[in-house]
Amino acid sequence: MNAVIDGIELGKGVKDLRGQVFNRLTITKHLGAGKYGTMWECQCTCGKTTVAKIGDLRSGHKKSCGCLFHEKAGAHLRKHGKYLTPEYGSWHAMVQRC
Secondary structure: OOEEOOEEEOOOOOOOOOOOOOOOEEEEEEEEEEEEEEEEEEEOOOOOEEEEEEHHHHHHOOOOOOHHHHHHHHHHHHOOOOOHHHHHHHHHHHHHHO
16 A cells, blocks of 8 residues: 555655755655656745655756746846945946946
8 A cells, every 4th residue: 555645645656755855945745646747845945835846856957946046147147236326327327428
């Protein structure tokens, strides 16, 4: 007989992975078998939840709920963090006049 987690019977060879951490995601709940594999609900370190396949977690394809992408993109686009200051506005206007 297969194990039952959260009222959902695990398939043959599927282990209970609740509590395991993959990058920023901690597995919290088994959601059952999907079309492409076993689906798990995960809690991100930022507090949001997301759904992922175990293969994506193990391979590193899914590292967070999406917050990691936004952090990296924000750091890449932000050079000095002074974009919205009055001094930057004055400097930008000066450069545009020249």
